[in-house]
Amino acid sequence: MYQPFNPKVAVNTPFLFFTGKGGVGKTSTACATAVFLADQGKKVLLVSTDPASNLQDVLDIELSNTPLAIPSVNNLFACNLDPEEAAKTYREKVVGPYRGKLPDSVVLTMEEQLSGACTVEIAAFDEFTSLLADPAIVEGYDHIIFDTAPTGHTLRLLQLPTAWTGFLEESTHGASCLGPLSGLSEKKDIYSKTVAALSDPAKTTLVMVTRPDESSLFEADRASQELREIGITKQLLIINGLMKDYVPTDEVSTSFYLKQRNALNKLPDSLKQVPSFCLPFVSYSLTGIDNLRFLLKHYTMSASETPSTAQKYDLAGLKEVIKDFSINGTRVILTMGKGGVGKTTMASTIALGLVEEGKKVHLTTTDPAAHLDFMFRDENINELLTISRIDPKHEVEAYKNEVLSRAREELDEAGIAYLEEDLNSPCTEEIAIFRAFSEVVNRSQDEIVVIDTAPTGHTLLLLDAAQSYHKELARSTGEVPESVEKLLPRLRNPKETSVVIVTLAEATPVLEASRLQEDLKRAGIQPKWWVVNQSLYATKTIDPVLSGRAVSEEKWIEKVDKELAVKCAIVPLINQDNSGYKHLQNYVK
Incomplete structure (x- = not known):
């Protein structure tokens, strides 16, 4: 169906950037490619700029931000850049001069504006740009492979002249997650050259890694189009x-196989134009050099592996989660986690379970593909359950128009262009949706409200800081409605609100969920339940490949627990052949 990925055939540029949503296998694929090319006699530098990187685990060696030779692979060098630490340094460089000169609430707002994912990405971009700007490094390797590529949003932002004026130090029109870029203003020329190199098909290949599931393919398609728009046209899909x-x-085996094929049958037309390759679903953990070599030989099982399906963990199921909420009278339930882990299904199942407990429930989602009305079409269910869907696109456009209409009275054309791009950040969507959610949560006086896709701790703190800023200086980083102002304390009240973090039993989803939890704790919210979803470890599969993978899940289940x-x-x-209400009932059971 798809040609097996072979770097000898597919790779012909010095720079390779691997991108894809969390948990699709960017790091393992990048590492396997690096090992393959090094084995072919190429001198290779592998660089990770992923905040949730497990590069050290995959290569089984301690790394720093200085390239280090990998002992077991001739010609291979690797370094692990820490974008979180870089972002911390960047924040202090920007905010430090204002400490003691501006009110504490103003400084707090600036710090929180510089705590979002976009700032971390800018800091990561700065780190790898420093490598690419060093002729000794660039000329010293045949290939430099980056695990985690910058998004189109970040690259577009860096191309705007106003990004370097620091006008956001004075502007308070939008609840920005990026903040001023003036802390990096001396790097403008270097950044311009780097962006130009990324757009050169003779120098750079963008490798989009995806899983054969609908959400991952949708994200790959979005990234492909977004990066193509700014000139990064040399692309591969794995x-x-x-x-x-x-x-x-x-x-389990049959259902898993058919689900993958059904997703690939819905491959977006634009992705069909991209040269595409595949890597197999494997039973073994993708850590260690030998296993990385096995992957690009397309082995599904390692030679020394003896899969076991022994079930050692006796953890609660969703039934216990639902019972806990029912007994404790929880009024607001939020499911959170990275895309593709099953937040919508878990939120729907929790709502269904509470309805079957005799509770009146309102379920809200931002997932346009959830088809909740179809799932809950049974008349008996509809008596106690109401459903709404918040349209992210509509909410974001309304919020952006509101912010820009205020800004146009004061900013020039360049300032508006910067603000428009800054409003394309992930935090803008969270804030816009959060405002819509705040209206829905008011319903919790009369019914339990279950919310799929909740705002992160960073967004909560950003809105909270905006309120403080407004009170201190009588100006705001976006109007904060009364419903939002009331909602923040309610979300921090564990007797009223509970957060469910949904993850998969794999490295990246668990590590990213851990960061999400820390983010929430900063905002004063302690998640109560974690749900390890779609676990093979919890099935009775006899498929040798799936049961081998089940064993590899154990350490991540243990870490969560x-x-x-x-x-x-x-x-x-769960068997994916069932649909709608019957499908959700399987989860409850």
Whole structure:
């Protein structure tokens, strides 16, 4: 169906940038490519700029921000840049001069504006730009491979002249997650050259890594189009984790295989134009040099592996999660996690379970593909359950128009262009949706409200800081409605509100969920439940490849249960042939 990925055939540029949503296998694919090219006699530098990087685990060696030779692979060098630390340094460089000169609330607002994902990405861009600006490094390697590419939003922002004026130090028109770029103003020329190199098809290949599931493919398509618009046209698509075959007598195996094929049948037309390759779904953990070599030989099982399906963990299921909320009278329930982990399904199932407990429930989602009305079309369910869907696109446009209409009275054309791009950041969507959510949560006086896709701690703190700024200086980083002002304390009240973090039993989803939890704790919110979703470990599969992968999930389940979660539940991979209400009932059971 797809040509197996072979770097010898697919790679012909010195710079490779791997991109894709969390958990699709960017790091393992980048590492396997680096090892393959080094084995071919190429001198290769592998660089990670991922805040949730597990590069050290994959290569089984401690790394720093200085390139280090990998002992077991001739010609391979690697370094692990820390964008979080870089962002911290960047924040202090921008904010430091104002400490003691401006009110504490103003400084707090500036710090929070510089705490978002976009700022971390800018800092990461600064780190790898420093490498590319060093002729000794660029000329010293045949290939430089970057694990995690910058988004189109960040690159467009860096191309705008106003980005370097620091006008946001004075502007308070939008709830920016990026803040002033003046802290990096001396790097303008270097950045321009780097962006130009990224757009040169003779120098750079963008490798989009995806899973064969609808949400990952949608994200790959979005990234492809966004980066193509700014001139990064040399692109490859790698469909990672593709099952080659299935065991017909194994319900889990059959369902998993068919789900992947159904998703690929819906591949967006624009992605069909991109040269595409595949890597197999493997039973072994993608850590260690030998396993990385196995991957690009397209082995599904390692030679020394003896899969086991022994079930050692006896964790709660969703039934216990639902019972806990019912007994404790929780009024607002928020499901959170990265895209593709099953937040919408978990929110819908929790709502269904509470309805079956006799509770009156309102379910809200931002997922346009959730088809909740179809899932809950049963008349008996509709008596106690109401459903609404917030349209992210509509809410974002309304918010952006509101902010820009105020800004146009004071900013020039260049300032407006910068602000428009800054409003394309992920935090803008969170803030816009949060304002709509705040209206829905008012319903919790009369019914339980279950919210799919909640705002992060950073967004909450950004809105909170905006309020403080408004009170101190009588000006605001965006109007904060009364419903939002009341909602913040309610979300921080554990007797009223509970957060469910949804993850998969894999490295990146767990590490990113851990960062999300820390983000929430900064905002004064302690998640109560973690749900490990779509677990093969919790099934009784006899498929040798799937059961091998089930074993590799164990350490991540243990990490969630023992280190991260107050309470932990596990949900097995469910037969995907069922749909709607019946499908959700399987999760409750």
